[in-house]
Amino acid sequence: MKIVMACDHGGFQLKEAVKEHLTKKGYDITDIGVYNTDSVDYPDYGKKAAEMVAGKEADKGIIICGTGIGISIAANKVKGIRCALCTNEYMAKMSRMHNDANMLAMGERVLGKGVATDIVDVWLSTEFEGGRHANRVNKLMEIEKTDKVEDK
Numbered sequence: 001m002k003i004v005m006a007c008d009h010g011g012f013q014l015k016e017a018v019k020e021h022l023t024k025k026g027y028d029i030t031d032i033g034v035y036n037t038d039s040v041d042y043p044d045y046g047k048k049a050a051e052m053v054a055g056k057e058a059d060k061g062i063i064i065c066g067t068g069i070g071i072s073i074a075a076n077k078v079k080g081i082r083c084a085l086c087t088n089e090y091m092a093k094m095s096r097m098h099n100d101a102n103m104l105a106m107g108e109r110v111l112g113k114g115v116a117t118d119i120v121d122v123w124l125s126t127e128f129e130g131g132r133h134a135n136r137v138n139k140l141m142e143i144e145k146t147d148k149v150e151d152k
Contacts, residue, residue, distance in 0.1 A: 001027055001028065001059045001060065001124070002028045002030065002057075002058045002059050002060075003022065003027050003028065003029050003030070003058060003059065003060050003061065003062060003124075004029075004030045004032060004049045004052045004053060004057070004058035004060075004061045004062075005018070005019055005029055005030070005031050005032070005049070005061070005062050005063070005064075006031075006032045006033060006034075006045040006046065006048060006049035006061070006063050006064075006071075007033070007034055007045060007063065007064040007065060007071070007108075008034060008040050008041070008042035008045055008064075008065045008066070008070075008071065009034060009036075009037045009038060009039050009040055010042075010065050010066030010067075010107075010108055010109060011063075011064030011065045011066065011068075011071070011106075011107070011108045012034055012035075012036065012037050012108075013037075013108060014064050014106065014108035014111065014113065014116055015031075015062075015064045015108075017113045017116070017117070018062060018064070018106075018113075018116055018117060018120055019031055021117045021120065022120065022124075027124075030052070030057075030058060032045065032048055032049060032052070033045060042065045042070045042071040042074060043070070043071075043074040045063065045071065045074075046063050046065075046070070046071040046072070046073075046074030046075040046083075046105075047074050047075070047077070047078060049061045049063050049075065049103070050063075050074070050075035050076075050077075050078035050081045050083065050103060051078055053078075053080075053081060053102050053103055054078050054079060054080035054081055060102055060103065060104070060124070061075070061081075061083070061102065061103035061104070062103070062104045062105075062106070062120065063075055063083070063103060063104070063105050063106075064105070064106050064107070064108055065105075065107060065108070066107055066108060066109045066110075067107035067109060067110055068085045068086075068087075068105040068106045068107035068110065069085060069105075069107070071105055072084075072085040072103075072105035075103050075105065079144050080102075080141075080144075081102060081103055082099055082100060082101045082102055082103070082137070082140065083101065083102070083103035083104070083105050084099060084101035084103070084104060084105065084123075085105040085106070085107075086104060086105070086106060086119050086123065087106075087107070087110060087111065087119075088115070088119065089118055089119055089122045091119075092104065092119045092120075092122045092123035092126070093122050093123075093126050095123065096123055096126035096127065096128060097126055097127070097128065097129045097133070098129065098133045098136075099133070099136075099137060099140075100128040100133070100137050101123075104119070104120065104123050106119065106120075
C-alpha cells in the first residue's frame, strides 16, 4: 500500500514518528513535507497530499498539523477526498468501516506518539463495510457534484 504523508511545522515531529513506525511495518511512504519546523501554511500540504490520493498516486493519505483541524479541512476541499480527523482508535475504525475515509488527519499537539501510531494501525487495518454505508458514502460524494444538497 502506498501512503502519502504530509504535515505543517506543528505536525513535523509526529509525522516523523508515524513515518518511522509505518516504514518499519513495510508500508511504501511518500513524504511530501515538511522536513523541519520552519513555519509554513498547512493548506498547501493538506491540498497536495489530497490531490495525490484523489489522483490515485497514493492509496491513502496521512496528514498532521498542530490540531489536525486545519489540514483536514484543506484536504476535504479536494474532490474525491474523505479525510477523517481522529483522536482515538474508535474514531479511526469507524471512519474506515462506515465512511470509507481515504485520508487520516491527526494533531501533534493533541496526541502522543503511542496513541497516534495505534490510531494509524487501526485505521490502516480496518476495511470499509459497504452495505448500507455505501449508499451514505455515495451521498457524500454526490455533494461535490451540486451546489446544494437535495433530499431524496
